[in-house]
Amino acid sequence: MSNNPNNRLLCPNCGSRQVGEVGPQRHYCRSCYVEFDSGGEDNPQVYLIDDEGNLFSFEDSVQEAKDDH
Ligand SMILES: [Zn+2]
Numbered sequence: 067m068s069n070n071p072n073n074r075l076l077c078p079n080c081g082s083r084q085v086g087e088v089g090p091q092r093h094y095c096r097s098c099y100v101e102f103d104s105g106g107e108d109n110p111q112v113y114l115i116d117d118e119g120n121l122f123s124f125e126d127s128v129q130e131a132k133d134d135h
Contacts, residue, residue, distance in 0.1 A: 078102055078110040 075085050075093055082097035091105045101113040101121060113121040 075104055079112050 076083060077085055077093075077095035077097060077100070079095060079100050079102065080098040082095055084096040086094050086096060088094045088101065091103055092101060093104055094101050099115055101115065103111040105111075111123070113123060115121055
């Protein structure tokens with residue numbers, strides 16, 4: 067919609083503008099080190115990156131945390 071470079075995507079996890087593009091509709095936040103899809107603006111899928119560089123779903127990690135309680 068807009069090509070304004072000042073209107074870049076915000077990170078859905080931390081709200082930072084330090085977001086780079088790593089693929090089609092795939093972005094990387096340099097502030098909190100997550101990747102996320104921009105395909106669904108209402109519910110962007112966030113991926114965390116573990117120490118080995120593997121991606122895993124943010125929702126999965128939240129689910130596991132709840133299960134611990
Ligand atoms: Zn972030």
